[in-house]
Amino acid sequence: MSARKWLLIAALLTPGLGLILVLIGTVVYIAVAQSFGFYTITGESGFTTQFWSDMIGRKLFSRSINYSIYVGVLSAIFSVALAYPLALWLRKPFAGSMAIGAVLKAPLLIPGLVAAFLFINIISYNGIVNQLIQWLGFSDAPIRMQNDSNAIGVLILQTWKNLPFALLLLTGAVRGISDEVLDAARDLGAGTWARFSKVIAPLTVSGMQASLVIIFIGAVSDFSFQVIAGPTNLQSMSQLMVTFKDRGDWNSAAVVGVSLMMIALIGSALMAIGARLMLRRRLT
Amino acid sequence: MGGKSLLKRLLLTAAALTVGTTAGFANDLSGMSWDQIVSQAKEEGKVTWYVWHLKDDLRRAIQSFEEEYGIDVVIPEGTDTGNNEKLLAERNRETGDIDVFAASSDAFQTLDASALFSPLTMLPEDDGRVSEFGGLDGGDYIRAYWGNQTGIAYDPAQVDETALPQTPEEIAQYWDAYPNKFGFNYQNGGSGPSFYQNVLRVISGKDFSNGEVTDEKVSALQSGFDFFNEHAENYLITTSNSDSITRISDGELAMAPAWEDHLSGLQKRGQVRKDIKFYIPEMGMNGGGNGVAIPRNAENPAAAAVFINWLTSPETQTAFNRDFGTAPMNEAADDSFALVPAAQRKFRAEWAAQPFQNKVADLFIDNVIFER
Amino acid sequence: MTMSKLNKVLMISLLVICTLWLVVPFTMAVLWSLVDPSQPWTADKLLPPAMSFYRWIDMWQNSSLKSALFTSYALAPSAAVLCLLLAAPTAFALGRFKFPGREVAKTLCLLPLVVPPFITSIFFSSVLFQLGFTGWRFGAILFAHAVLFLPYAIRILTVSFEQVRQEHIDAARDLGASHWARFRVAYLPALKPGIFAALLIVFIQSIEEFAIAFIVGSPSIVTIPTLLFSALGQDFVRPNAAVLSLILVVPNVILMLVLEWLLKSANPTLSSGKG
Numbered sequence: 001m002s003a004r005k006w007l008l009i010a011a012l013l014t015p016g017l018g019l020i021l022v023l024i025g026t027v028v029y030i031a032v033a034q035s036f037g038f039y040t041i042t043g044e045s046g047f048t049t050q051f052w053s054d055m056i057g058r059k060l061f062s063r064s065i066n067y068s069i070y071v072g073v074l075s076a077i078f079s080v081a082l083a084y085p086l087a088l089w090l091r092k093p094f095a096g097s098m099a100i101g102a103v104l105k106a107p108l109l110i111p112g113l114v115a116a117f118l119f120i121n122i123i124s125y126n127g128i129v130n131q132l133i134q135w136l137g138f139s140d141a142p143i144r145m146q147n148d149s150n151a152i153g154v155l156i157l158q159t160w161k162n163l164p165f166a167l168l169l170l171t172g173a174v175r176g177i178s179d180e181v182l183d184a185a186r187d188l189g190a191g192t193w194a195r196f197s198k199v200i201a202p203l204t205v206s207g208m209q210a211s212l213v214i215i216f217i218g219a220v221s222d223f224s225f226q227v228i229a230g231p232t233n234l235q236s237m238s239q240l241m242v243t244f245k246d247r248g249d250w251n252s253a254a255v256v257g258v259s260l261m262m263i264a265l266i267g268s269a270l271m272a273i274g275a276r277l278m279l280r281r282r283l284t
Numbered sequence: 285m286g287g288k289s290l291l292k293r294l295l296l297t298a299a300a301l302t303v304g305t306t307a308g309f310a311n312d313l314s315g316m317s318w319d320q321i322v323s324q325a326k327e328e329g330k331v332t333w334y335v336w337h338l339k340d341d342l343r344r345a346i347q348s349f350e351e352e353y354g355i356d357v358v359i360p361e362g363t364d365t366g367n368n369e370k371l372l373a374e375r376n377r378e379t380g381d382i383d384v385f386a387a388s389s390d391a392f393q394t395l396d397a398s399a400l401f402s403p404l405t406m407l408p409e410d411d412g413r414v415s416e417f418g419g420l421d422g423g424d425y426i427r428a429y430w431g432n433q434t435g436i437a438y439d440p441a442q443v444d445e446t447a448l449p450q451t452p453e454e455i456a457q458y459w460d461a462y463p464n465k466f467g468f469n470y471q472n473g474g475s476g477p478s479f480y481q482n483v484l485r486v487i488s489g490k491d492f493s494n495g496e497v498t499d500e501k502v503s504a505l506q507s508g509f510d511f512f513n514e515h516a517e518n519y520l521i522t523t524s525n526s527d528s529i530t531r532i533s534d535g536e537l538a539m540a541p542a543w544e545d546h547l548s549g550l551q552k553r554g555q556v557r558k559d560i561k562f563y564i565p566e567m568g569m570n571g572g573g574n575g576v577a578i579p580r581n582a583e584n585p586a587a588a589a590v591f592i593n594w595l596t597s598p599e600t601q602t603a604f605n606r607d608f609g610t611a612p613m614n615e616a617a618d619d620s621f622a623l624v625p626a627a628q629r630k631f632r633a634e635w636a637a638q639p640f641q642n643k644v645a646d647l648f649i650d651n652v653i654f655e656r
Numbered sequence: 657m658t659m660s661k662l663n664k665v666l667m668i669s670l671l672v673i674c675t676l677w678l679v680v681p682f683t684m685a686v687l688w689s690l691v692d693p694s695q696p697w698t699a700d701k702l703l704p705p706a707m708s709f710y711r712w713i714d715m716w717q718n719s720s721l722k723s724a725l726f727t728s729y730a731l732a733p734s735a736a737v738l739c740l741l742l743a744a745p746t747a748f749a750l751g752r753f754k755f756p757g758r759e760v761a762k763t764l765c766l767l768p769l770v771v772p773p774f775i776t777s778i779f780f781s782s783v784l785f786q787l788g789f790t791g792w793r794f795g796a797i798l799f800a801h802a803v804l805f806l807p808y809a810i811r812i813l814t815v816s817f818e819q820v821r822q823e824h825i826d827a828a829r830d831l832g833a834s835h836w837a838r839f840r841v842a843y844l845p846a847l848k849p850g851i852f853a854a855l856l857i858v859f860i861q862s863i864e865e866f867a868i869a870f871i872v873g874s875p876s877i878v879t880i881p882t883l884l885f886s887a888l889g890q891d892f893v894r895p896n897a898a899v900l901s902l903i904l905v906v907p908n909v910i911l912m913l914v915l916e917w918l919l920k921s922a923n924p925t926l927s928s929g930k931g
Contacts, residue, residue, distance in 0.1 A: 001755060009749050016746025016810050017765055023803055024767045026783060031775045041372060041396070041778075059650055094663060100670060102912050106678050108860050109908040110685075111884060114901045117894055118684045125536035126700035142536075144464075147523060160677070165857065169812060172849030176819045206818050210811040217769045227472060232521035233656040235471075238773075243471060245774050247642055248394025257772030264770040269763055332875055339886065360875035361720060361886035363866075369774065370871040373781040377790065381875055534699035554693030555893055 031261065034254035041250045051251040060240065061256070065263065068237040071151060072220030072267060075158035076212045082159065083166035083211070087174045088200065101171070105164040112161055116228040119157055120146055146229070153229040158219045166211040173207030174200065209275050213268040220264050237263075313406045313585055321406060322353075324586035330356045331587040334371075335386035336364040337574070338549060338608070345607065349594045355587050364391065371579060375400060380581040383588040386429070388574050389418025390474065393638065397425040401577040406589050412615040413596045418572035419635035429595045430574035430604065431611030432545040433632060434478035435564040435624065437529055439557075442538035450566035452483045452511065458539070459518035465538040466519045470645075470653055473525030478570040479541035480652075481636055481644055484508035486567050492644075495637030505644065509651040516656055526550065533557045541569070544624065548609050564624055568633035573613060682905075688898035715899045720878045728880040729907060731794065731869075732862040735801035736855045742802055743809035743854065750810070751817025765810045768803065776804070777867035784872055796872045797879075801862045808861065809854040816850025817843075852915050859911070863904075880904060 033039055037048035055061050086104060090097050107115065123129050123145040130142040147153065177200065185199045201208065223238035230236065235243070237260045244253035313321055325331075335342060339359050346357045362370075367382075368391055374380045385401070403424040407413070415422035417431065438448070442465065449455040459466055469476035485492050488504040520537070522528040528540035529547055533556035542562065550556045576595060578588045594600055601617035604610045611629075612619045620626070636644060691697045692706035715721055749755075750762055771780075780800065789796035824842040833841060866881040873879060880900070887896045 005753070006755075009753055009755055012745040012749035013761065014745070015742045016744075016806055017761055019742060019803055020765060020767055020806055023780070023783065024771060027771055027775055027780050028767060030779045031772055034775070039779075041394075059654060060646070063654065089666060096667070098913075098917070102909070103678055105912060106909075108856070109905055109912065110681065110901055111864055111881075111904075113884075113888070114685070114897050115681060117897065118681050118688075121684060121688075121699060121894070122680065124534055124699045125531070126534050126698070128699075128702065131700075131702070147521075168853045168856065169815060172853060173815060173819065175849065176846065206815045210815050213766065214769070214808065214811060217766060221770070223773075227523060228527075230523075232470075232523060233653050239471075241772060241774070246390075246394065249642075253774065254772070257775060260772065261770045265763055265766065268766060269759075272759075272762075336886075358875060361878055361882050362870060362874060363885045366867065366870045366874075366882075366885070369777045369781075369867065370874065372778045373871050374785055376782065377785050533696060536699075553893055554691065554696050554895075556696050557698065558696075 028261070031254055031258055034251055035258045037251055039250070039254075041248075051255045055252060055255045055259075060235070061259075064235045064237045064240045064256075065259065067151070067234045068220050068222075068260070069263065069267065071154055071158065071222055071226075071236065072216045072264075073271075074155055075162060075219035075222075076216040076271065078155065078159045079162040079166045079215050080170075080208060080211050083163050083170050084196070084200075086163075086167055087170035090171060091174050091177075101167075104167055107160050108164045112157070113224050113228070115161065116157055116225050119153065120229055123153070147232050149231045149233060151226075151231050151234070154222065154225045157225045157229055158215075158222065161225075162215045162218065166215060169207045169211045170204060173204035177203050205275055209272040212271045212275060216268055216271055217264045220267060221260055313402070313589060316406065316586075318406070318408050321586045321589055325355060325584075325590040326353065326587075328355070328584040328587040330358065331383045331584050331591045332358045332360065332381060333384040333386065333576075333591065334362060334367045334382045335359060335384075335574075336362055336367055341549075341608070345603070349591065352594070353590060355590065357591065364388070368395070371395070371400065374581070375579075377581055379583050380579055381583070382579045383582045383584045384576050384591055385579055386574055386576050389420035389428075389572055389635075392420050392422065392426055392575060392577075397423065397577065400579060401425040402580050402582070402585065404578065404589070404592065407593050407596075410597070410614070412598060412617070414573075414613045414615070415575075417575065417613065418570075419637060419641070420575070422575055422577075426575040426577045427592060427596045428573045428575045428613035429592075429601075430545075430608075431571065431613045432543050432573060433564065433571050433611060433624070433629075434475045434541060434543055434569045435562050435628075436479070436539055436569070437532055437542035437547050437560055437562050438539045439532050439535070439537075440559060440561050442535075445561070448563055448565070452486050452567060455483070455565075456511065456515050459515045462538065463518040464520050466540065467522040467528055467531060467537045468519070468541045469522045469524050469528055470648065472523060472527075473543070474570070474572060475525050475528065475541040475543050475546075476522070477645060478572075478633075478635075480512070480648055481641070482568050482570065482633055483511065484644060484648070485633075485636070487511055492636035492640060493634060495640045497640050497643045501640065502643065502647065505647060506651075509648070512648075512652045513655055516652075521653065521656070529556050529560070532560055543572075545608060545610055562624060564628045564631040566631055568631045570635050571611065571632045572635070573611075685898045685902055688894050689902055691895040693895075711895045711899045715896065715903070720883060721903075724878045724880050724883045725903070725907075727794070727873075727877055728863050731798060731801070731879065732859045733855075735798050735805070735862040736858040738798065738802040739805050739809045739858045740813075740851065740854055743806055743813055746806075747810050747813030747817055751814040752820070762811075762814070766807045768805070769807045773867060777871055780804075781868055781871040784868075789872070793873050793877050797869050797877070800868045800872065801858075801865060804865070804868070805858045805861045808857045812854040812857065813847070813850050816847045820846040856912075856915055860908075863908075 030039055035051060037051065038045050090101055121127060125142050125144055125146065129145070133139050133143060145153070181199060182195065185195045190198065221238050222236055223242065226236040226239050237256055241253045241256040241260065244256060316324070339361070343359050349355070350357055364387070367385065368387065371382060371385055404427060405424055414428040415426060417428040420426070422428070449458045455466070468479050470480065481492070484505055487508040490501050490504050522531060522540065525543060525546055528537070529542050529550055531537040532540055544562055547560065547562055551558045551560065576592050578585055578592070582588050596614055598614045598616035601612040601614040605612045605617065605619050606621045609621060635641060687704055688697070689711055690707040690709070691704045692708040692710055695706040697704040746765065750758060784796045784800060789799070820843050825838060828838040828842045864881055866885050869879045870882045874882065884897065884900050887893060887900060
């Protein structure tokens with residue numbers, strides 16, 4: 001590549017990536033330094049690896065990592081898996097498609113916290129779902145669904161809130177596929193799944209990656225759904241971070257925060273690579 | 285703004301954040317008499333009070349101060365975490381937005397009072413004011429204005445009021461007799477932690493008022509963890525102070541630890557049923573409180589001082605007890621109004637001292653919560 | 657046509673899903689907003705025992721609501737546009753050029769999303785104060801939001817730039833089209849959905865952001881989330897939350913419909929090309 005082209009690319013990256021690196025880079029630096037004992041808001045500052053070594057040995061920490069990854073990965077996969085058929089269905093406008101698109105995107109408009117409380121209200125011990133279950137005779141006593149230990153409640157909320165985002169990205173992407181390509185695939189006798197995996201998915205892989213990555217990052221660092229609807233015997237990494245912060249242990253909070261940051265970045269890179277590897281065989 | 289100067293400023297900022305500012309701010313009241321402070325306060329004419337709880341009620345409560353001094357009190361919208369983070373984010377500004385900062389004893393414990401706040405030594409002599417509350421020693425910097433109490437909220441429709449469980453053993457009997465009718469939180473609020481810490485204290489028979497972490501004290505906790513684990517099937521873990529109370533109101537739970545002022549506030553707002561009652565068990569549950577301080581870079585320090593003087597006075601504290609059911613934070617105040625009879629007040633316990641308290645919380649999570 | 661039959665079946669099943677998806681939460685929100693403070697609504701009752709518009713009236717008369725609405729609806733679109741302008745060149749580079757380190761650059765663009773929130777709220781706002789933004793708080797929040805939500809705009813627009821067909825650009829060039837005409841014919845149709853998606857997402861992120869807007873803006877600038885979180889506090893007063901969310905929904909739905917309509921007018925066949 002010529003020097004001129006490099007210069008052009010650098011100039012193009014400056015207002016976006018450049019600004020991020022200068023401003024957010026400073027903040028990231030502070031986070032990392034804090035995890036090594038600097039920027040202690042109260043008390044002594046100075047280099048130490050103590051906070052890392054203390055944290056890494058703790059059950060609390062490893063459990064929260066596993067749990068956060070579980071929520072992050074599943075939320076991303078569920079949201080994207082559900083968004084694809086909807087995006088394909090809405091590819092060509094038809095009567096009512098605009099209204100349906102708007103309805104599906106409505107969860108974007110409800111603040112997550114509010115949604116979580118409404119959800120808890122619906123599934124609570126004496127709530128309407130339980131009343132319905134009892135009325136239909138499925139169960140004599142109410143079923144305790146709140147804060148279930150598999151985090152199904154959190155996954156439902158995450159999917160509910162994130163599906164519209166995936167849908168928004170994928171709708172744009174699938175509309176870019178021409179009818180000819182799809183027709184050709186059909187003429188060649190490709191079944192629904194083959195058409196999806198060999199034509200649609202490869203042609204929309206970029207949109208799929210972007211939605212997987214952004215949803216994963218949001219869900220892996222979930223705080224508000226977890227504290228309201230999550231399992232009570234598990235803590236997400238964000239929740240753990242806030243616990244440390246609230247007791248004034250800024251350095252340990254930063255250790256959790258930096259770990260979360262790395263998991264989010266590495267995890268999103270892996271998801272992006274994984275999506276591409278799975279779809280290596282492109283239809284040409 | 286050139287790229288270089290921007291980067292330089294950023295690095296300077298990063299450096300400034302590490303060094304606690306020791307330089308005096310211009311807004312220093314030392315050397316002034318109280319009368320001079322009051323007249324400066326009237327000149328300032330305004331005080332901004334960052335307080336996160338019961339803002340609507342407090343806006344009404346401070347009207348008598350505004351009338352008396354002609355100083356406007358602004359209570360901005362906000363949250364506890366937001367207020368704390370704002371205080372820290374603007375600690376190096378020449379002049380900040382916060383004149384009076386309110387926080388719970390827990391939150392104050394995470395802050396470096398001498399670096400962030402001005403000493404309150406300018407306040408007129410009043411031995412009745414409280415600086416030690418909820419396990420916090422506020423020294424010269426913090427004064428309490430709001431006393432509250434943890435206890436157990438219960439649904440009289442489901443619980444026999446003549447036989448309320450008073451000790452860990454009686455509570456365990458209740459758990460076994462009425463499975464999953466009792467719940468408590470271990471995070472997002474101090475009511476549940478007050479409950480399990482006092483159970484652990486009573487069962488272990490150890491003194492929690494000394495903050496030292498010793499092997500002997502730690503191993504004594506095991507019997508308490510066993511107690512919780514043996515009955516694990518029969519009680520629930522809730523997600524927060526308000527989740528506990530809401531689930532009593534919804535009829536799911538019959539008993540749960542709660543804050544007295546929190547319960548009465550929720551009842552007044554029509555959030556939860558008004559027939560829910562509250563008691564302090566004989567085994568003891570912790571008291572707590574909120575305090576106020578003046579940030580070093582307050583814009584209106586004199587008005588802030590005059591306001592704190594009013595807020596912590598016997599008259600105001602008596603009024604708070606009457607209107608909000610709080611425990612008065614001035615010894616000369618009248619404390620005859622509250623949700624619980626005065627006889628129960630003697631069961632008020634103190635928070636375990638730090639760092640032992642955090643150790644207990646960590647061990648409780650590892651040994652009880654994670655075993656569920 | 658089988659397609660129309662399929663659509664019918666899908667429509668019916670969608671009705672059921674919509675009920676779960678939307679009608680239940682919205683109905684709950686409406687009912688909660690009508691709960692009269694005299695009697696709480698407990699979960700065992702199907703409808704609130706006492707209903708009134710007390711919360712609506714109270715909330716509306718609370719003077720900071722109107723100014724908060726004004727601030728938030730001025731802030732969010734401005735942040736969306738500024739963010740889009742800052743993101744476009746980077747997205748163009750990432751979407752149209754293959755260069756070594758491209759994937760790394762793409763990952764680095766995600767940084768604002770992964771920084772621990774308490775670090776952002778304490779240190780990033782502190783940086784904003786130090787940069788001398790205190791004189792214009794609105795500007796500080798606007799700038800902060802535009803930077804913090806860059807990842808969304810960059811990633812979404814990158815996807816769009818990748819979808820621009822090289823043969824369209826070449827064809828336009830061969831036909832001697834000017835820069836602007838080339839952009840309009842070859843780029844814009846493929847970019848349009850991405851531009852609207854990015855605007856919408858940044859708008860929503862900005863209108864929901866609490867920490868920075870509060871720390872930098874308070875006390876003189878109040879935004880909707882400040883009001884929301886302040887009203888909810890630790891108690892989460894559900895009726896008040898419901899009223900605030902519903903008040904927000906009205907302008908948001910209008911916005912959504914406008915965007916849907918604009919998206920529809922971005923004719924997809926132009927970007928996919930015929931042959």
